[in-house]
Amino acid sequence: MHSIIANDYELEIGSILDSSFASLLDKYSDVKKIIVSDDNTSEHCVPFLISNYDGLAEAEVVILPAGEENKSLAIVANVWELLTEYGLGRHDLIINVGGGVVTDMGGFIASCYKRGMQFINIPTSLLSMVDASIGGKTGVNLDHYKNQIGVFNDPEAVYIDPIFLSTLESNELLSGYAEMIKHGLIHSTDLFNKVIEQLDIPFELELELLKESIQVKNEVVKRDPLEGGERKILNFGHTIGHVIEGFMLGSEGMTHGHAVGIGMVFEAYLSTKKGKLSQEEFKTIESAILDVFPVPTFSNDDIQSMTALLTNDKKNKGGKILCCLLEKIGECTFDHEISEQEVTEVFLHYKNQQINLN
Ligand code: GLY
Secondary structure, eight states: OEEEEETTEEEEESOGGGSTHHHHHHHTTTSOEEEEEETTHHHHTHHHHHHHOGGGTTOEEEEEOOSGGGOSHHHHHHHHHHHHHTTOOTTSEEEEEESHHHHHHHHHHHHHGGGOOEEEEEEOSHHIIIIITSSSEEEEEETTEEEEEEEEOOOSEEEEOGGGGGGSOHHHHHHHHHHHHHHHHHHOHHHHHHHHHHTTSGGGOOHHHHHHHHHHHHHHHHHOTTOSSGGGGGGTTHHHHHHHHHHHHTTTOOOHHHHHHHHHHHHHHHHHHTTOSOHHHHHHHHHHHHHHSOOOOOOHHHHHHHHHHGGGOTTOBTTBEEEEEEEETTEEEEEEEEOHHHHHHHHHHHHHHHHHHO
16 A cells, blocks of 8 residues: 555555555544445445445445536536435535546535535546546536636545556546646656556556656645646646537547547647747657547537637636646646637647548
C-alpha cells in the first residue's frame, strides 16, 4: 500500500483490502452510509466492497445513470431528494464508487447536501484514479458546458485500487491514459515516454507508473489547491478538449480522454505556432496521440459551433480565451490568450489534412 498525503486527506494506492478503508469505516460505524455508484459499478464493483466490509452491510446504494450526458443538476436534485427520504444527516457518510462522473457528482452531492457532509472516493476508472477523484474538484455540466457548476471540496480519503481497471472497456481505459499523457507533457519527457510505451499494453498498467502519474497531479494541487495559478497547467488540452467533448455530447458522444487527446494536439500545435514548442517535439506529440485518439471529420458548421463554445470556458478572464501552452515536453505555462480565429485555424488544418488523405 502506498499512502500519500494529499492536502489533508489520505490517498492510498494499491489493494483496497490492505488499506485504511476498514479502520475509516470503523470511525463511521454509528452513522448512515450511502454508496453512490452507477449502472456499471453497482454491478461490478459495489458487490465486491459490500462482501468485503461488514461496515457496508447496511449501506443504501444509489445508482446514477452512467454517462457524461447524465452529469446534470437534474440528476443531482433527484439524489438530494432520495437522501432526504433516507433521512440522511450532515454527519452521515457518502462513499463514491465509480468513474469521473460518479466521483465528480457524488462529491458535489455531498458538498452541498445540508451545507456539506463527508465523502470518500473509490475511483474505478483510470480517468478517475489519475485525475477526477483527486484534487477536490466536484461538479456537474450545464447543457454543453463541462463542469460549469461545482465546488472545490476535498474528500475524507481516496482509495485507488487497480483491481477495478480489469472491468473497463478499452475505450474507457484509454480515456484515462490521455490524462497520464498530459501529466507527462507538463512534467517530464521521461514520464511522457513511459506513458506512450505503456499504451502498447494498456491493460498491463505498471503500478509504479500509476503512482508516478498521480504524484504529478497531487504535487501541483498541493501547491495551488484552488487553481489561482500553477494548477491551471492541469488544464492543458482541456480548453479545446472541453468544447469538443461538450459539442459531441449532442451527437454520438466522445470519451473525455479522446476529446482531451485531440485538445492536447491542437494546443501543442498552437504552442508551436506561437514560437514555443519546437516543431520536432510537436511532431512527436502529434503522432503519439493521434495514433490513439484520431480527429473525427468535423464540418465547417461543427467547427463554428465549437469555437462559439470557447467563449464560455471557466478558464477565461476579462472576455479573453485563456489557454495553457507547452514550452517543451515537460514544461507547460498558463494564461496565454488565444483567439477564436486561431482555434478555427487549427480545426481547419486537421480538416484539410483529412481531405488530403482521402
Ligand atoms: N482536472 C484538472 C484539475 O483537477 O485541476
